Amino acid sequence: MGKTITRREFIKTSMAGAGLAIAVSLTPCGCRLLSAGEAEREAKAFSPNVWLKIGSDNIVSVIVNKSEMGQGVFTALPMIVADELDADWKQIHAEFAPAADKYKDPAWGRQSTGGSSSVSHMYEPLRKAGASARQMLLAAAAKTWGVPVSECNAKKGTVLHEKTERTLTYGELTVKAAGLAVPQNPPLKDKDLFTYIGTPLPRLDIDAKVNGVARFGIDTQVPGMLYAAIARPHAYGSKAVAFNQDAAMKIKGVRNVVALQTGIAVCAETPDAAWEGTAALKAKWDKGAEPGLDTESLRKRFLADLDREGLSARNDGDAKAALARAAKKVEAVYALPYLSHTTMEPMNCTVRIGPDACELWVPTQNQTGVLALAQKETGLKPGQIRVNTTYLGGGYGRRFETDSVEEALKIAKAVKKPVKLIWKREEDMQHDFYRPANCSQVEGGLDEKGRLVAWAHTIVCPSIFARAFPDRVKDGIDPAAVEGLKNLEYEVPNISVRYVRIDTPVPVGFWRSVGSSHNGFTVESFADEMAHAAGKDPLEFRVNLLKNHPRPRRVLEVAAEKAGWSRPLSGGAEGKGIAQVFSFGTYVAQVAEVSVDREDGIIRVHRVVCAVDCGDVVNPAIITAQMEGGILMGLSAAMKEAIAFKDGGVATSNFDTYPLLRISEAPKIEVHILESGEKLGGIGEPGLPPIAPAVANAVFNAAGIRLRMLPMTPTTVSEAMKKA
Amino acid sequence: MIHLEINGTRHMVDVSPEVPLLWVIREHLKLTGTKYGCGIGLCGSCTVHIDGEARRSCQVPVGDAEGKKIVTIEGIPESHPVKKAWVREQVPQCGYCQSGQIMQAIALLSEDANPSEKKIIDTMEGNLCRCGTYLSIKRAVRSAAKEG
Ligand code: FES
Ligand code: FES
Numbered sequence: 011m012g013k014t015i016t017r018r019e020f021i022k023t024s025m026a027g028a029g030l031a032i033a034v035s036l037t038p039c040g041c042r043l044l045s046a047g048e049a050e051r052e053a054k055a056f057s058p059n060v061w062l063k064i065g066s067d068n069i070v071s072v073i074v075n076k077s078e079m080g081q082g083v084f085t086a087l088p089m090i091v092a093d094e095l096d097a098d099w100k101q102i103h104a105e106f107a108p109a110a111d112k113y114k115d116p117a118w119g120r121q122s123t124g125g126s127s128s129v130s131h132m133y134e135p136l137r138k139a140g141a142s143a144r145q146m147l148l149a150a151a152a153k154t155w156g157v158p159v160s161e162c163n164a165k166k167g168t169v170l171h172e173k174t175e176r177t178l179t180y181g182e183l184t185v186k187a188a189g190l191a192v193p194q195n196p197p198l199k200d201k202d203l204f205t206y207i208g209t210p211l212p213r214l215d216i217d218a219k220v221n222g223v224a225r226f227g228i229d230t231q232v233p234g235m236l237y238a239a240i241a242r243p244h245a246y247g248s249k250a251v252a253f254n255q256d257a258a259m260k261i262k263g264v265r266n267v268v269a270l271q272t273g274i275a276v277c278a279e280t281p282d283a284a285w286e287g288t289a290a291l292k293a294k295w296d297k298g299a300e301p302g303l304d305t306e307s308l309r310k311r312f313l314a315d316l317d318r319e320g321l322s323a324r325n326d327g328d329a330k331a332a333l334a335r336a337a338k339k340v341e342a343v344y345a346l347p348y349l350s351h352t353t354m355e356p357m358n359c360t361v362r363i364g365p366d367a368c369e370l371w372v373p374t375q376n377q378t379g380v381l382a383l384a385q386k387e388t389g390l391k392p393g394q395i396r397v398n399t400t401y402l403g404g405g406y407g408r409r410f411e412t413d414s415v416e417e418a419l420k421i422a423k424a425v426k427k428p429v430k431l432i433w434k435r436e437e438d439m440q441h442d443f444y445r446p447a448n449c450s451q452v453e454g455g456l457d458e459k460g461r462l463v464a465w466a467h468t469i470v471c472p473s474i475f476a477r478a479f480p481d482r483v484k485d486g487i488d489p490a491a492v493e494g495l496k497n498l499e500y501e502v503p504n505i506s507v508r509y510v511r512i513d514t515p516v517p518v519g520f521w522r523s524v525g526s527s528h529n530g531f532t533v534e535s536f537a538d539e540m541a542h543a544a545g546k547d548p549l550e551f552r553v554n555l556l557k558n559h560p561r562p563r564r565v566l567e568v569a570a571e572k573a574g575w576s577r578p579l580s581g582g583a584e585g586k587g588i589a590q591v592f593s594f595g596t597y598v599a600q601v602a603e604v605s606v607d608r609e610d611g612i613i614r615v616h617r618v619v620c621a622v623d624c625g626d627v628v629n630p631a632i633i634t635a636q637m638e639g640g641i642l643m644g645l646s647a648a649m650k651e652a653i654a655f656k657d658g659g660v661a662t663s664n665f666d667t668y669p670l671l672r673i674s675e676a677p678k679i680e681v682h683i684l685e686s687g688e689k690l691g692g693i694g695e696p697g698l699p700p701i702a703p704a705v706a707n708a709v710f711n712a713a714g715i716r717l718r719m720l721p722m723t724p725t726t727v728s729e730a731m732k733k734a
Numbered sequence: 735m736i737h738l739e740i741n742g743t744r745h746m747v748d749v750s751p752e753v754p755l756l757w758v759i760r761e762h763l764k765l766t767g768t769k770y771g772c773g774i775g776l777c778g779s780c781t782v783h784i785d786g787e788a789r790r791s792c793q794v795p796v797g798d799a800e801g802k803k804i805v806t807i808e809g810i811p812e813s814h815p816v817k818k819a820w821v822r823e824q825v826p827q828c829g830y831c832q833s834g835q836i837m838q839a840i841a842l843l844s845e846d847a848n849p850s851e852k853k854i855i856d857t858m859e860g861n862l863c864r865c866g867t868y869l870s871i872k873r874a875v876r877s878a879a880k881e882g
Contacts, residue, residue, distance in 0.1 A: 079828050080826075080827030080828030080829065080865045081827070082827075212821075212824060213824055213826075215826070215829065216820075216821055216824055216825075216826055217812075217821065218829075219826035219829030219832055220812075220817050220820045220821055220825075220826065220832065220836065221767070221807065221808070221812055221817065222766075222767020222768070222806070222807030222808050222833045223767065223808075224829050225766070226766075226769075226829075226830060228766075228769075228770065229760075229766035231764055231766070237761070280749070280753075280757070280761060280762065281757050281761050282749070282750075282753045282754075282757055352864055353828075353830075353864060354769070354771050354777070354779060354828070354830040354831050354862065354863070354864045354865075355769070355771075355828075355830045356770070356771075401828070401829065402828060403769070403828050403829070403830030404828045404830060404864050404865060405828075406864075432770075434773060435771065435772045435773055435774075631824060635824070635827060635867075635870070638866055638867075638869055638870075639827055639865045639866035639867070640866070641866065642866030642868060643864065643865075643866050646866075664772055664773075664774055664776065665772050665774070665776040665777055665862065666774065666776060670862050670864060671866075671868075672859050672860075672862065672868075673855055673858045673859055673861070673863075673868040673871065673872070674855045674856075674859055676866075676868040676869060678869075679869060
């Protein structure tokens with residue numbers, strides 16, 4: 011965990027002349043830069059968001075208001091500051107921001123991490139903060155030497171006066187610089203002059219992670235803390251009818267039993283005692299809300315709902331009439347399962363509540379949510395609550411939820427001791443907010459020339475937003491459910507998209523790439539089906555539908571060219587498939603090469619070639635890593651993952667029933683980054699959606715079978731082969 | 735009382751012998767570099783060395799570890815060729831699985847200084863990485879073998 015300081019301490023130290031600090035106050039129309047003193051005075055009028063601090067020891071601290079869950083913000087955000095500041099990268103130090111208004115993301119008005127937006131939201135304010143501090147340091151040096159500022163230059167944390175060969179480090183200048191006015195509109199560097207932005211700088215968190223000293227939430231140790239474990243019901247909506255509190259209390263080390271809404275918590279001096287305690291409770295639960303709920307009943311409900319009318323999310327031209335007129339029609343139904351996030355670090359939260367202070371240590375993507383919950387549970391004011399964001403052992407959207415935080419707060423309140431709550435893997439997998447299952451019925455029409463003239467799409471999908479952000483559900487349409495459909499870029503004159511909301515007891519949430527994780531598969535598989543029906547090459551078919559959309563066209567062309575799309579396959583691959591998906595501001599196309607074992611139904615992915623256009627590039631090494639990670643997580647889901655249900659709850663429980671992709675199944679991956687200079691897009695999520703359709707399309711190319719349901723397990727493949 | 739030797743230091747822990755070694759290392763002795771991922775031996779996050787062999791500490795009752803030499807990620811020097819290769823190749827993303835990956839890779843290379851691609855894959859197969867760092871892991875193992 012990075013060393014953190016409270017704002018008060020920070021102001022004190024900087025006012026005492028220990029360092030130069032810049033606060034960036036983000037207003038609706040841009041950002042305003044403030045010195046630490048001004049920030050303190052104006053804190054009410056403006057909410058300063060991001061701090062950079064230079065100490066007399068030359069260390070530049072960048073306080074990162076985004077959660078580091080592997081996507082690299084702990085490096086990428088400091089790089090932006092360091093570049094404009096002309097700092098020495100070796101002297102950059104990143105710190106996690108506590109939860110506070112001033113650290114809210116300006117675009118969202120909340121402090122949280124998601125939507126692959128950290129760099130794009132923070133780019134401009136961080137550049138300005140760096141540039142402004144640099145100007146102040148230059149001015150301070152010029153003043154010290156009595157020379158014009160124009161004769162001074164900044165480089166690697168030092169100001170130079172070439173004529174007289176004099177130098178001063180930033181650390182030596184902080185006191186003087188801190189007394190100067192903060193330039194409001196510092197000139198930003200020309201892109202050509204970037205020294206760090208655009209380069210594959212090593213990540214700042216690697217050493218800690220390689221040496222086992224990076225502190226994740228689950229690693230928190232607080233003096234005097236108890237361990238909390240929770241016995242939970244299997245079925246949704248089920249409540250305890252009986253449990254043996256005495257038996258649990260008899261176990262050595264067990265100190266408390268606390269009944270919660272979500273289960274029965276046992277607190278003990280050691281984690282093993284806490285778990286032994288939950289078992290000793292021998293809790294009996296009622297049958298819950300829907301005891302008959304299982305995988306098959308859910309599947310039937312989703313498919314049956316395809317017949318419902320639903321709501322119109324998009325209506326271009328007249329798809330119905332165009333289909334009636336079409337020379338050729340294709341109709342297909344696709345279905346995708348509920349998926350678990352399965353962060354390798356299970357949910358956990360540590361809480362200490364005192365009479366006038368509360369402290370939390372939590373691997374969260376949602377500091378604003380955690381702070382609000384802590385306020386509600388403790389009745390304390392925001393200033394009395396400290397949220398320490400630790401490293402996150404994976405997030406993927408799961409850690410936007412605050413369910414485990416609420417439990418930990420309630421338990422700590424009840425037992426009046428610091429508490430570390432740890433979920434077991436089984437709890438983590440069975441009490442997730444899943445990627446929604448969904449199914450789509452798509453009809454496409456071609457004219458005599460084989461041109462795609464109609465696309466009618468109905469999707470049945472639960473709503474994530476109805477629970478998470480109800481304000482964003484407009485006219486009953488869940489924005490995630492129609493992601494990639496409402497904004498489908500293929501130039502089809504007649505498009506209709508209908509949304510059927512289905513409500514089941516299964517909670518749903520944001521899962522890496524959200525709606526694009528399923529709609530990417532449906533759309534790009536169907537585009538392939540239409541290309542086949544038109545007798546066209548899948549690449550050419552897509553390119554022809556993107557005449558006025560150069561960015562998706564280009565990623566397709568680059569991926570195809572680098573993959574050798576028009577060349578015969580080699581290395582044992584038997585088929586190739588292509589797909590492109592736009593999500594979170596970024597265009598990604600992938601070509602997958604596969605072979606299919608006719609005997610055992612195993613699909614082997616040999617190679618994936620990926621082209622990505624995320625606009626400007628901050629750190630290409632991180633982009634490549636995120637593309638690889640997205641592809642492998644997407645492949646894991648496409649080939650292996652599905653949550654199963656039984657007796658009213660989740661049947662899947664651990665890696666034996668929910669296998670993840672392993673190293674032997676990881677294909678070769680080549681990533682090509684297109685520097686388009688367009689608006690910055692995200693990188694954490696967009697690598698994921700194209701892989702499932704690219705593989706499914708390659709399987710069709712290899713074996714002539716069209717897999718419309720995920721995951722593409724050996725059983726599904728064998729069954730499809732039999733039918734073919 | 736159970737006597738343990740971890741990273742060359744002797745510890746005495748008051749714990750019943752069937753408690754998994756993992757929790758004793760992490761929570762009783764506060765060596766939190768070793769991670770919990772599944773508790774059933776299927777993810778490899780909890781991998782440590784016991785008498786030089788890579789073992790899933792969630793599957794080892796602490797009583798069985800008495801009298802043996804246990805090494806965790808904290809006991810591997812920063813200058814170890816595998817750790818250096820992990821830094822060179824910038825392997826970690828979220829980092830949570832990486833202690834286990836590194837301990838597994840060290841055990842592999844100490845047994846076979848120049849493992850084949852197949853051997854690398856077979857040996858690392860038990861270590862899950864949800865972030866998808868598998869390709870960097872392969873590169874890092876090869877790089878460590880070369881530089882080692
Ligand atoms: S925690 Fe031991 S193998 Fe997963
Ligand atoms: S680096 Fe995140 S699980 Fe491996």
